[in-house]
Amino acid sequence: MAYSFPEEVLEYVFSFINSDKDRNAVSLVCKSWYEIERWCRRRIFIGNCYAVTPGIMVRRFPEIRSVEIKGKPHFADFNLVPEGWGGYVYPWVVAMSRAYPWLEEIRLKRMVVSDECLELISKSFKNFKVLVMSSCEGFSTDGLASIVANCRNLKELDLRESEVEDLSGHWLSHFPDTCTSLVSLNIACLASEVSFSALERLVSRCPNLKSLQLNRAVPLEKLPNLLRGAPQLVELGTGAYSAELRPELLSNLFDAFTVCKELKGLSGFWDVVPAYLPAIYPVCNGLTSLNLSYATIQSPDISKLISQCQNLERLWVLDYIEDSGLDILATCCKNLEELRVFPSDPYGVEQNVALTEQGLVSVSEGCPKLQSVLYFCRRMSNAALVTIARNRPNLIRFRLCIIEARATDYLTLEPLDAGFGAIVENCRELRRLSLSGLLTDRVFEYIGKHAKKLEMLSIAFAGDGDLGLHHVLSGCESLRKLEIRDSPFGDKALLANAAKLETMRSLWMSSCSVSYGACKLLGQRLPRLNVEVIDERGTPESRPESCPIEKLYIYRTVAGPRFDTPGFIWTMDEEGNTPLGIA
C-alpha cells in the first residue's frame, strides 16, 4: 500500500483527537503516524512524575502547550509519606522553560513547588495562562506575587488545598491594573488577608471571571460588593460566613446574590451564622454543586437549605447533616450524582451526631443518579451495604470510612466481607473503592472475582494474609493504583504477581509484612519498575533480610532510578547489589 494522506491532512484529523488514550493509540499505528502525532500533541498528562523524565518528554513532544503532572502517592494526604520524599517540579520547569516557550498551562498535584520555580514559570512563558496547584507545597506568597505580576495573560490561578507559606496578603496587589484576563481565582487555602480594595478592583475589571474562591479572611461584609462586581460568576467560594446580625447586611447580601443568575457552585462557608443563610436562597434552585464541608451548622439548617436546591448534583457536607438531613436530600435532590460526608469529630470516641449507615441507605434509595460516594460514619452493617449495592448498581466511586478501624457489622458482629462483596458484585462499573471495617481475605476474593473495572483500591487494617493480596493482584484486570496500610500482606503474593506490577501505575504498602529480601528480589526481576524501600530506621542492610520494611513504593518507569531520593529511601538495584541510596 503506497498511498497515504499527506501529513497536513493527518495532522488536521489528529487535532480532533484529544483524549490521551486515543492519542497514544494513534502513535502506535506506524512510524509516520507516531512522528506526525508527536509534533502535534499539545497536551500531556503525567500521572507519576518519576515514571518519565522531563528530557524524554521534551524530546518526544516538542510543541506542548499544556502539562499536568502528579507527584506524591495519595497516602501523602494522610501524613503517611515522610517529609522530603520528593515530587519536585523544578527539573520539569527548567526543561520546559528551554523547550516550550509557548507553554500556556501547568497543572500540578501533590508536588513540591518553590518560589524560585514560580518565578521561573512567570518569566519563561510569555503566553502563560493557567496555573493550578492542587495539594502542593514548598512555596510562599512571594512566589504568587511573581506569577501575578509577570504573567500578563493569566486566566487561572487555582491554589486548591495547597500548603502555602503565607507571608502576607500583599501578593494580590501585584496584579497589574491592566489585568483583565482572569477567569478563575482560588485562594481559599490562604490565611492572610489580601487587600480588599485590590481584590474588588481586580474582580470588577475581569469580565470573564467565572470562578472565585475567597479565603476565610474575607469577611462577609465585603461579599455583596464583590458579587456586584462579578454578576457573571458561575462558582463562588465565600470567605467567613459570619457577622453580627445586621438586617441591612442580610438584605444587601440577598440582593447581591439575586443578581448572580449564572451561579452554579457554592463553597466556603467557614464560621457560618445560620441567620445569614437565607441570603443564598435566590441562587439555590440553580445550584448544581454545594460544598458545606466547613460549615458547622446543624441538621435543621442544612436541611432547610438543601430542600431548596432541587438541582443539586454534588453535595459535600459534614456529618452534622445526620440521617434526617440525608433523608431530605434523598427526597429533594433527584439529580444527585456525588455525595461526600465528612466527620465533624473524627478523633472523638463517642458518636457525636445522629448519622449512621441509614443516611447512606436513604440516599442510595432516593437518588437514582448517585455514582460517587465518600462517607465517614461510625457504624455499618452488611445488610446496609447489600441494600446500597442493589439500589445503586451504577456506582463508580465508593469510599467508605468507618471511623473505628476493624469495626464489625454492628448488628451481627461479623466482618463486612459480604457487604463489600455485594458492592463489587452489583456495581460492575466501579472504578474506585476504599475499604474499612473488619475484613478478612474473603472480601478480596470477591474483589478479585468481580471488580473487573476497578482502577484504584485503598486498603487499611484488612485481610488475614497473602491470599488476600493475591486475589486482588491476580483478579483485578484494570487495577492501576493500589495502596495498602497496616495489613498482613507479605512477600508471597507480591512475588507471585510481580509481573502485574508493570501493568499498574503504582503500589504503596506501609506497615505490612513485606521483607527486605523480597524487595531486593522484585528489584532484580523487574528492571522496569522502581522498587523503593522507605524506612526511617536507617538502612535495611543493617537488619536481617527477612525483616519487614516500613514502607514500600513500587511504580513502573522508563526513567530508571531516581536521583533525588532522600536518605530514608533505597531503590532496589537490578543486579541485586547493595541498593542505591544514601546509607
Place this chain on the structure above:
Amino acid sequence: MESVITHEGLNLKETELRLGLPGSDKPEKETIYSLRNNKRAVPDSVEDRESVSDAKHETAPPPKAQVVGWPPIRSYRKNCFQPKKADSETGNYVKVSMDGAPYLRKVDLKVYKCYAELLEALENMFKLTIGSEFAPTYEDKDGDWMLVGDVPWDMFMSSCKRLRIMKGSEAKGLGHGV
C-alpha cells in the same frame, strides 16, 4: 498465618521464591511488629501497637491512641472542627502597645466582662491613669484605629485586633468612650 497457600490448585508454596534452602521452613511470622520502633516523622502521634496485632476473626479492641493518618482526613480539614470548643479553651489575646514603652504586652480580652475591667487592668499593667494624658485606642478588623468604648463590649471583643495607649498631645481631649 498459613504456611501453605493453595488456591484453586495453585500451590503457591511450590513456586514461591524464598530465601532459604528448599525444604527448610522458616517461621512465617516473626515478631514483626515488635521490631518496629517509634521513629516516625510525625512526633505527636503514637503508633498503636494493639491495633496491628494478629486479629484473625476476633474483633480487635479499638485503638485507643491516635493512629497516624487514621481516619484518613486531610490536615486542612482538621482545623475546622468544633470551633466553639476551641474558642472557649483558647483566649483572645491581643497586643497592647503604649507610646514610649520599650516593649508590648498582651492581654486576654476574654478575661474581662466589660470596659471598666479592661481599663483597670491596663492601668495596672502600665502604671498609668486613663484620662487626659492617656487614651486607649484599638485597631479593628478593617484596619481602622478607633477609640475604645464606643461600641458594645461584645462587638468590641470580636473586632479588636490590637490595642494602643496613646499618650501626650494626641491623647488630649480624646478621653475615652466609656
